[in-house]
Amino acid sequence: MTTEINATAASLLGFLHDGPLTGWDLVARAEQTIGPFWSLTKSQVYRELALMAEHGLVTPGETGRRDAKPYTITDAGRAAFADWAARGPGEATIRLPLLLFVTLGKHLEPGLLRTVLAEQRAHQAALLKDYLGIRQMLGELDEQDPHLLATLEYGITVARATVRWIDRLPPEIAS
Amino acid sequence: MTTEINATAASLLGFLHDGPLTGWDLVARAEQTIGPFWSLTKSQVYRELALMAEHGLVTPGETGRRDAKPYTITDAGRAAFADWAARGPGEATIRLPLLLFVTLGKHLEPGLLRTVLAEQRAHQAALLKDYLGIRQMLGELDEQDPHLLATLEYGITVARATVRWIDRLPPEIAS
DNA sequence: CTCGGAGCGTCCACAATGGACTGTCTTGAC
DNA sequence: GTCAAGACAGTCCATTGTGGACGCTCCGAG
Numbered sequence: 001m002t003t004e005i006n007a008t009a010a011s012l013l014g015f016l017h018d019g020p021l022t023g024w025d026l027v028a029r030a031e032q033t034i035g036p037f038w039s040l041t042k043s044q045v046y047r048e049l050a051l052m053a054e055h056g057l058v059t060p061g062e063t064g065r066r067d068a069k070p071y072t073i074t075d076a077g078r079a080a081f082a083d084w085a086a087r088g089p090g091e092a093t094i095r096l097p098l099l100l101f102v103t104l105g106k107h108l109e110p111g112l113l114r115t116v117l118a119e120q121r122a123h124q125a126a127l128l129k130d131y132l133g134i135r136q137m138l139g140e141l142d143e144q145d146p147h148l149l150a151t152l153e154y155g156i157t158v159a160r161a162t163v164r165w166i167d168r169l170p171p172e173i174a175s
Numbered sequence: 176m177t178t179e180i181n182a183t184a185a186s187l188l189g190f191l192h193d194g195p196l197t198g199w200d201l202v203a204r205a206e207q208t209i210g211p212f213w214s215l216t217k218s219q220v221y222r223e224l225a226l227m228a229e230h231g232l233v234t235p236g237e238t239g240r241r242d243a244k245p246y247t248i249t250d251a252g253r254a255a256f257a258d259w260a261a262r263g264p265g266e267a268t269i270r271l272p273l274l275l276f277v278t279l280g281k282h283l284e285p286g287l288l289r290t291v292l293a294e295q296r297a298h299q300a301a302l303l304k305d306y307l308g309i310r311q312m313l314g315e316l317d318e319q320d321p322h323l324l325a326t327l328e329y330g331i332t333v334a335r336a337t338v339r340w341i342d343r344l345p346p347e348i349a350s
Numbered sequence: 351c352t353c354g355g356a357g358c359g360t361c362c363a364c365a366a367t368g369g370a371c372t373g374t375c376t377t378g379a380c
Numbered sequence: 381g382t383c384a385a386g387a388c389a390g391t392c393c394a395t396t397g398t399g400g401a402c403g404c405t406c407c408g409a410g
Contacts, residue, residue: 038271094267097265103209147279161332165328
């Protein structure tokens with residue numbers, strides 16, 4: 001009978017499979033790996049770590065420099081993680097204020113939607129450029145974790161698709 | 176000095192521009208228009224409606240059949256909406272458990288990721304088919320709100336991109 | 351040496367989620 | 381015609397997620 005954990009806790013346990021990490025590290029790790037596709041806040045991370053420690057899924061180590069407290073995954077933690085994984089990924093949670101702007105376009109000040117779309121296009125293009133840069137770099141360092149690569153690839157795919165979508169919007173919208 | 180509202184309240188006010196709606200209607204409306212790109216729960220909607228009524232952004236009408244209580248947007252409500260819109264769309268919130276699965280793939284039972292990806296491919300393909308069906312239907316009814324169309328188009332673009340992404344994943348992942 | 355900023359964590363108020371629960375009306379099977 | 385299933389409409393609560401303020405500790409540039 002393993003402890004039932006939520007997706008947030010599961011993601012932390014996932015990262016802890018690679019070795020002990022502090023809360024701070026975990027936030028950074030998530031940021032670097034799934035970045036925009038898995039939001040995680042400090043508050044959340046520390047809360048879950050404390051809870052998981054209580055349930056024995058994780059054990060805190062000696063606090064080191066600057067109060068850094070590394071957590072190590074336990075066997076129970078690994079079991080809980082496997083258990084969560086077996087239940088499959090849950091529903092996605094998505095809130096895109098940009099799309100809200102688009103669907104409510106009719107009720108916005110004229111021209112506002114146009115401006116916002118232009119900004120977003122620029123933003124997505126910049127993002128895409130970043131991703132491509134990272135991919136290039138990883139290729140040169142011949143870092144080859146296919147899972148990270150695949151996630152990056154998803155970012156590239158979606159950013160590209162978004163830019164193309166904006167470019168093909170009919171003139172009534174890009175008014 | 177208009178009341179500062181959050182994105183959720185703003186979305187409700189946006190829909191109310193088209194005429195009075197009950198909380199239930201608002202949930203349905205959101206579902207039909209931005210569907211997967213703007214999550215809204217009942218609890219949230221009723222809470223915001225009550226708050227907005229308190230602030231005079233919205234006025235409740237006579238409760239009709241089955242306790243249905245329609246809300247009408249006020250001038251203050253329209254002002255608050257315009258104000259929110261002028262501040263621009265905020266940050267997107269995204270949590271894709273599928274991507275979490277992919278990046279943590281290394282630590283999953285062998286084969287699990289493969290299964291999950293196959294399911295997701297099917298899911299996205301079905302979604303895409305739905306969207307295309309809706310687009311077709313709207314075309315025939317020559318319903319022509321370009322904003323709704325644009326949102327639909329986004330769904331199509333992303334679903335398609337996702338399917339292609341899955342199809343092109345390297346064999347080490349679709350192991 | 352010192353002081354500004356990065357590393358590390360706590361805490362809190364507020365927002366969002368999901369589901370249990372309660373009622374009301376409609377409809378269609380019998 | 382009735383009555384059960386299920387759509388409509390809303391309340392409430394526990395849990396989860398978000399964002400920022402705050403407070404320490406250390407490092408390094410000047």
